[in-house]
Amino acid sequence: MTAxxxxxxxxxxxxxxxxxxxxxxxxxxxxxxxxxxxxSALPAAVALPRDREQVAAIVRAxxxxxxxxxxxxxxxxxxxxxxxxxxxxxxxxxRMDRILEIRPGDRCAVVxxxxxxxxxxxxxQPHGLFWPPDPGSYERCTIGGNLACNAGGPRAVKxxxxxxxxxxxxxxxxxxxVIRCGGPWTKDATGYDLTHLVIGSExxxxxxxxxxxxxxxxPAAQAGLRALYRDAAAATAAVSxxxxxxxxxxxxxxMDASAIALLRRNGAEVxxxxxxxxxxxxxxxxxxxxxxxALADAATGDGMLALxxxxxxxxxxxxxxxxRALSPALRSIAPGKINEDVVVPVSRIPGLVSGVEAxxxxxxxxxxxxxxxxxxxxxxxxxxxxxxxxxxxxxxxALEQVFxxxxxxxxxxxxxxxxGVAKRDWMxxxxxxxxxxxxxxxxxxxxxxxxxxxxxxxxxV
Numbered sequence: 001m002t003a004x005x006x007x008x009x010x011x012x013x014x015x016x017x018x019x020x021x022x023x024x025x026x027x028x029x030x031x032x033x034x035x036x037x038x039x040s041a042l043p044a045a046v047a048l049p050r051d052r053e054q055v056a057a058i059v060r061a062x063x064x065x066x067x068x069x070x071x072x073x074x075x076x077x078x079x080x081x082x083x084x085x086x087x088x089x090x091x092x093x094x095r096m097d098r099i100l101e102i103r104p105g106d107r108c109a110v111v112x113x114x115x116x117x118x119x120x121x122x123x124x125q126p127h128g129l130f131w132p133p134d135p136g137s138y139e140r141c142t143i144g145g146n147l148a149c150n151a152g153g154p155r156a157v158k159x160x161x162x163x164x165x166x167x168x169x170x171x172x173x174x175x176x177x178v179i180r181c182g183g184p185w186t187k188d189a190t191g192y193d194l195t196h197l198v199i200g201s202e203x204x205x206x207x208x209x210x211x212x213x214x215x216x217x218x219p220a221a222q223a224g225l226r227a228l229y230r231d232a233a234a235a236t237a238a239v240s241x242x243x244x245x246x247x248x249x250x251x252x253x254x255m256d257a258s259a260i261a262l263l264r265r266n267g268a269e270v271x272x273x274x275x276x277x278x279x280x281x282x283x284x285x286x287x288x289x290x291x292x293x294a295l296a297d298a299a300t301g302d303g304m305l306a307l308x309x310x311x312x313x314x315x316x317x318x319x320x321x322x323x324r325a326l327s328p329a330l331r332s333i334a335p336g337k338i339n340e341d342v343v344v345p346v347s348r349i350p351g352l353v354s355g356v357e358a359x360x361x362x363x364x365x366x367x368x369x370x371x372x373x374x375x376x377x378x379x380x381x382x383x384x385x386x387x388x389x390x391x392x393x394x395x396x397x398a399l400e401q402v403f404x405x406x407x408x409x410x411x412x413x414x415x416x417x418x419x420g421v422a423k424r425d426w427m428x429x430x431x432x433x434x435x436x437x438x439x440x441x442x443x444x445x446x447x448x449x450x451x452x453x454x455x456x457x458x459x460x461v
Contacts, residue, residue: 002029002042002087009065013047013089016057021048021095032090035075035082036137037422043070043084047091052170052178052209055091059207059451060176062089068454071203073113073145076137078339079420081149081202086454091207093144099123100210107215108167108184113144113208120213129215132159135416136327147208149418150200154251154323157374158282161416163199165214171198171206174447184212197442202418203453205446219282222250223292224310224319227299228273232256232357234303235275236350239373241301242279243346247294251280252374253323256353258360259370266329268322273305277373278323280316326370333366334383336392338399340423344411346376355405356380363394377415403429419457427459 014022023029023046034040044067049055062069068088075082084090097114104127111120117131118139124130133146134153141151147169152161159165168182181194198206229235235254242252255263255276263270270276279299281291296307310316330337344352353369360367371379380402384395403413403426413423413430427436439458443450 002044005044005067005089006065009061009067010045012061013045013058016054016061017047017049021050021054022046023048029090032072032075032092033084035077035080037078037080037083037420039080039083039421041083041085042087043090044087045089047089048095049091049093050095052172055207055209056172056176056178058089058091059172059174063174063176063449063451066449066451068451069207070453071144071148071207073142073148074116074137074140076135076141076145077149077418077420079149079414079418079422081418081420081453081456082145083421085421088451093142096209102127103184104129106184107217109213109215110184111143111211111213113142113147113211115143117141117143117146124215125218128218130218131213132156132165132216133162136324143211143213144208147199147211148202150416152372152375152377152416154253154372156372156377156416157252158248158250159216163196165216166195166199166211167214168212169195169198169208170210171208173206174449174452178209179206182212186214200418202420202457204443204457205452207452219250220284221288222280222282222316223288224281224316225277225279225292225296225299226308226310226319227277227279228271228305228307229275229277230303230305231274232353233350234301235277236353236373238277238299238301238304239349240347241298242295243374245294245298247281247291249279249295249374250282251278252372253278254349254370254373254378255323255326256357256369258366258368259326262329262333262368263322263325266325266332268325269318270322271306278319323370326368330368330381330383333368334385336384336386336395338382338384338395339417340380340399340402341371341377341415341417342380342402342406342411342413343375343377343415344406344409346374348409348411349373349376349378351409352378352405352411355409356402359398359401359405363398365391365394365398367398372415375415376411421456424455424457424459427457
């Protein structure tokens, strides 16, 4: 049962936001109470502010009544980070969706958090620029959501994740104060780096109301490689070779045998193999052939079965269509999916893949592994039938062992999805007590009453 809001708070926010910005009907609350984790909970109300002043007023009013606030973008998160488990007010940034400035001379853009990643990319095209973060949901996800979980994507291997591509923020802390950190410059040694602290904090430290994003020139030319291997060990050895040589790939994606088999069952034109790498190079027309040759040389080695080169746009699209088709195809295996975006050092990828293969056999479950091999960030997808109690229990037992395996390989719990609640209880095993205490001290400083996205990221004391 969702706790009702204090009448005084309801009246204050209804007056502030008006009927289009203050929603208390069940349909609206339900629509804003879930994300792609398939978890859900009902908030007491939904606020849709139009500007930073309204955001600050919402936070101050909720703080006065000790009512939780959960910030929300488009709901594409997979870790339950935007689910209002403690009720309270969901703050949706759907109406704060303006691109405020595009500054080609400074290679930056200033945006509100509700701007869609895909819309921003379209707006930047005439300027010959792009913003590097490219999560799989880029057409639907918001910049605010990207900031919340430090989103990545295939391009992160060369261009970095969200945190590497933000110059400054304006945000509202849990006390309702507006802070400014960073700005339209690329060097800054002025005080603490609050910009990068807020990014990835999943709405637990402050609500971002404006971001200054670092832009990159769009490459003049791109080309791709598809390398097929005898087994995962041969493919992951190639990943290490690729990342040791000077030419950094623009993308480097791995698919294991189960991923390839899934694609073939769903009609994709992919040859049979034990593993596959998709590699992309970008640059100018003069240097691209040399970059592509360097990557092809590194990809070649023991266990490689075939190497295909795609230099024109349509050929590259055919190569990457298989990667884009993977996530939707997973549901054809089983309706239940536990998707974890774990990270290990690149040199430890072979241990991760072989360990997951052993877990799949031990638990008699399909586990599909693919993802951003150049960063050591692989998506481990445990497939199961939720209505089968025994199978569900095996799936969650396998998940625990996946996390234990990752930590034993000196890895970490999340590369781009965030912690939310899905991985929160593993934080004490991933981080030592002193580090968690420092994080709690930061949380208390910026959100003294603990109203911002309570229960997320940090485990209970």
